[in-house]
Amino acid sequence: MSFHVIVGAGATALATARLLAESGERVRLISRRGTAADHELVEAIALDATDTAALTEASRGATTVFNCAMAAYHTWPTDLPPLFRAILAAAEDGGVERYVMLGNLYAYGPVDGPVTEDLPLLATGPKGRTRALVWEEALAAHTAGRIRAAEVRSGQFLGAGAVSSFTLTVAPNILAGQLALTPAAIDTPTGYTAIGDAARALIAVATASDDDAFGRAWHAPATNATVREVAAVLAKVADVPDPKLETLTDRDVALLSLTSPIWAEFEETHHMSHRPFAVDSSAIQARFGLAPTALEEVLRP
Numbered sequence: 001m002s003f004h005v006i007v008g009a010g011a012t013a014l015a016t017a018r019l020l021a022e023s024g025e026r027v028r029l030i031s032r033r034g035t036a037a038d039h040e041l042v043e044a045i046a047l048d049a050t051d052t053a054a055l056t057e058a059s060r061g062a063t064t065v066f067n068c069a070m071a072a073y074h075t076w077p078t079d080l081p082p083l084f085r086a087i088l089a090a091a092e093d094g095g096v097e098r099y100v101m102l103g104n105l106y107a108y109g110p111v112d113g114p115v116t117e118d119l120p121l122l123a124t125g126p127k128g129r130t131r132a133l134v135w136e137e138a139l140a141a142h143t144a145g146r147i148r149a150a151e152v153r154s155g156q157f158l159g160a161g162a163v164s165s166f167t168l169t170v171a172p173n174i175l176a177g178q179l180a181l182t183p184a185a186i187d188t189p190t191g192y193t194a195i196g197d198a199a200r201a202l203i204a205v206a207t208a209s210d211d212d213a214f215g216r217a218w219h220a221p222a223t224n225a226t227v228r229e230v231a232a233v234l235a236k237v238a239d240v241p242d243p244k245l246e247t248l249t250d251r252d253v254a255l256l257s258l259t260s261p262i263w264a265e266f267e268e269t270h271h272m273s274h275r276p277f278a279v280d281s282s283a284i285q286a287r288f289g290l291a292p293t294a295l296e297e298v299l300r301p
Contacts, residue, residue, distance in 0.1 A: 016066060016202050018039055126268070155222040183266040188276060
């Protein structure tokens with residue numbers, strides 16, 4: 001029986017832990033609060049992942065360290081690099097064979113045409129540059145032969161427990177039959193990834209028998225759709241009235257940023273929500289047979 005460490009306790013981390021356990025794999029789930037995954041093969045441990053020495057001991061003997069850790073959205077530039085360095089160092093020092101990161105699409109920056117894994121990382125904003133940095137540091141460790149590293153990059157999350165612009169600003173009001181005000185353009189396509197699909201992608205890459213799965217990034221299965229299209233599916237499966245949607249103005253967002261720092265952060269991802277940002281996930285489908293789950297299934301209550 002293999003042993004895996006998952007750092008983080010968000011929806012994707014929990015889904016990954018459950019899938020591994022259900023297949024008979026032993027999992028150690030590490031988070032600040034010691035969040036449990038409700039399975040006898042998942043051991044929950046409360047641990048600060050920036051404590052490299054403690055995390056090294058907790059990771060010793062593992063086949064894979066899955067880095068599903070996250071910091072508060074507005075603190076990525078300051079908090080993510082030391083956190084990810086600690087996790088990578090613990091994996092290396094603990095003799096772990098494989099290191100797989102859960103990432104996103106911020107590092108590419110503005111693009112023209114489909115978003116593919118071979119695009120350069122040319123992010124212009126601080127969060128995107130941070131995501132590029134932490135992947136480049138992991139890739140450097142891989143290139144140096146210290147560990148086998150890969151990253152699975154997800155689109156905007158959907159599904160149970162997902163935290164994204166859609167789930168925060170659109171879904172609650174749609175379900176309540178109210179007007180949904182969102183910072184995103186409602187008729188511009190972008191990539192959405194189901195929590196379960198991201199988890200399956202992490203596991204597929206981590207358990208690949210060939211080395212070609214590592215030293216590179218993979219896009220998790222993604223469905224390209226507009227906010228209006230996703231909202232319509234949600235309303236249909238939840239049996240609520242047709243959605244009413246409006247895009248917040250820049251002034252609206254600026255005023256909201258006075259109430260919470262997260263609103264100011266949407267400016268950096270303006271190109272992902274106001275210009276077509278179609279995600280090409282054909283590589284992971286061809287290599288591992290993973291296709292995006294239908295929106296109706298993902299959004300069904």
